[in-house]
Amino acid sequence: MPRLGLRLALAPLFLAPVVLAEKPPTPEESRAALRLADPALTIELVAAEPDISAPVAMAWDEHGALYVVEMTDYPISPDGGRVKRLEDRDGDGRYERVTTFADGLHWPNGVLPWNGGILVTAAPDLVFFKDTNGDGRADVRTVMLTGFGEGNQQLRVNSPTWGMDNHIYLANGRSGGAVRRPGDPPARGVPIPRNDLRLEPTGVTALPVAGFSQFGLPRDDWGDRFPSWNTVPIRHVVLEASDLGLAADPRTVADILDMADGGRVYSIAPTQRRFNAETVAFFNATCGPTIERGGLLGDAYRGDALFCEPLTSLVQRRKLVPDGPTFIARRAPGEADREFLASTHAWFRPVNLANGPDGALYVADFCRAWVEHPDFVPEGQRKAVDFREGFEHGRIWRIAPRGSKPGEAARKPGTADTAGLVALLESPDGWHRDTAQRLLVERPDGKAAAPALRRLATTSIVPVARAHALWTLVGMDSLDDETLRATLRDPSPRVREQAARVVVRAGRAPLFAAELAAAADDADPRVRLRAVVALARLNTDAARDALARVAARDAESPWTAAAILGAIAASPAKFLDILATRQPDWLARPTEAQLGFLARLGAMIGPSPDPELVTAALGHAAAAPDRAAGFALLEGIAEGQARGPSRTFAWPTLEPAPLPLRQAVERLRRAAAAAARDAAAPLPARERAFAALLAARDPAARELIPVLVGAGQPATLQSAAARAVAAAGGPTLADVLLARWDDLALTTRRVLLGALSSSPALATRLLEAVAAKRLAASEIDPGTRDALRRLADPAFAKRLDEVLPAAAGADRRAVLAKYAPAVSAAAGDPARGRDLFAKNCQTCHARGGRGPKVGPDLLSVAGRPPADLLVAILDPSREVAPDGVAVVVATARGDMLTGLLVEETPTTLRLRRAEGLEDVIPRGDVEALRSTGRSLMPDGLEQNLSPADLVDLIAYLKSPEAPAPGP
Structure with missing residues (x-):
């Protein structure tokens, strides 16, 4: 199924009628339309047109001046962006003095006070502006860094953020680039293909960091970063790649959104004027997240995550509940079926949030008729739409407790002396703490505060103040060991x-x-x-x-x-020695997670050229009191040997290892063969036993494959055996399994097709089975057909065209025209569509949280018109966001792997493919990596679905309460 949770450019033939927007609201009308879930809070206007227009970001400097980034040039007029400087001189909460601080900018979208001026993101540049004569307009304009990718204006570097560690963090925007100083040659650029960016305090040294955020990169009081995408509002950076060293399976960013509610949003705005016809009931255009750090809203809100949904005119709140070293982002109490902030007027376009100097929460309201980009609108209708309609409008709103006064917390760190800045580190407001820390690090005389900071770090009654003092000392290079x-x-x-x-x-x-x-x-x-x-x-x-x-x-x-x-x-071998001797339960009563850990540990020992280290590790495997622990270690060691540059032993004989060891390992392998067959054995032990036999190239593995794919076996074992055909089966065994095709479970068939399409030798057997009608051509799903066509073998390609003629080149418009009449005329049978979903879509899509999470959860498409779903299903690559594009990786072992690149570190690539399976590929094994430029979902689903089938499938997708098929 397609990438239905992301924006699609729809063909004019299937475009729903455009609903006229409401007229532009006055600020008073906008305020009257706003609804807060908490009656104890209120929302007030602090700035509006003509003082500001099209605001997309905001930040306050140390003197309390508010800088508002205006993207008036969005989406079609370059160099019209501005930064306004606003001052509230009388403390009444309204900003009465406004100057244009900088203009002529190229789609600016982020601002951060720094070094007496501001940093502004305006791809391809990060620009520094400073006013040296006090007239409210910048007279210094310096490009600090350049080389950021200039993709769609919604997808560019943004959100410069001051980190607790005194570094500046930037959200990638999903357009990447190779970042460098302006005077450096392009070859010296730092690539950020799927990374966010960290700048040293000087602002000139850039390093890629974990995360790949679209618009917004908030942090909490303790420096944790929370990237987001348009359909995934919050993630958590748990670790950096540098924290993981040479780990073979590095993990850095956690998906933390609690999907118990399916990712619902509750808009109260009327039907909106838009071409993006996706349902308004789920995340669609999330942006501008923040973590509530101001303190004025009270303890009930402190540390909560909030994010904007401009397409549906609302702001959602989630509680960040600790979950081990990360979090789960859950719906806030009292907001299970409503939003923290929503509007009954469609022109409320919240695009960014910020904590203000007074501790209140501020909302940047883009206030336009359109927030969609022309790239996502049918070309034939673009000229009929004024995408800048309303560009002269814009509002900044302040959310605070009822009765609070805007000027109550107007302390200005910029006028404080060194002692005053140290005192501000104990403020309950995160803005004051961050600003004070930044100024102490920036000021030439800041080091004079070191004694006071040391006292604060060890004696303050405020824990977060102690942490700020610690990091401030680091930034000053004044931290002592005591x-x-x-x-x-x-x-x-x-x-x-x-x-x-x-x-x-x-x-x-x-x-x-x-x-x-x-x-x-x-x-x-x-x-x-x-x-x-x-x-x-x-x-x-x-x-x-x-x-x-x-x-x-x-x-x-x-x-x-x-x-x-x-x-x-x-030193993995030394670690295994310690683990075996000082944590004996690991080898005596391992949990399933510990078995996985042991397998990965063994894989780190296996490549060692030192036979004594490998011998010792094999000894631990053979002597493990729990056979499953021994299987896991054997699996890892053997797999590591296969990947290593040297071959310490000849597997499976293990020569020239000492005879006693060879005999002990042979007993372990025989035990593995028995355990894998034993239906009464615990499933983790059976899985590890089979994996160990495969890795050790034991002939018993080949004999087990036909047994374990049997319908009575556990699903995970069936899938493992089907995958093993590529590694241990060979063409003859492929013939055996294909002859049993009708007896195989649906999931097993899918996995087997993936294995058979990994090499020309196996794929040839698949083609011959189709030609001999042992299985129907319709059983070969479009994804498998795509994989087969990527195999670089001329003779195979010729045979493929004979048996399975190409369909991907078919005119998508003609296919749509063929199916459209049926979809528009018939109601469909959801029950039959459920079965079709299980057969054709469930390899990649969950529904209601059940199923593999490769593509988006399709419960989110229930509200979309049938014509839109038709386009998305039959022409999935019409428009593909960067995270939905399939890549192909050719490995040194001759494999061709296709999937979504979900994580990239200096040492590995992580691909996710059908059934939610993942491949973690060491960079040393990658011979080639290329983007297909197309959705992971291939064209050609019409080969498996008649018009009547598609009507039933769409009926199922539009059944909002229908459970997903499967377990």
């Missing part, structure tokens, strides 16, 4: 966590080995994770022992497990 040691023992786990981060940033891990070892036993999972990252800098048995203690406690967390594996990458 202060750092005290904060590593702080009563607050959040301060201890920050102290462990500082140890790493300052490069002082050897000086604090004892404290870091103690942190490995901390009661808080986030502290333990940071201890792991810091202990990775210590190549000692004491550090490895501490890491083993964390592993025994936190292997269930994929984040902590990945960090531990990265930490022991230099």
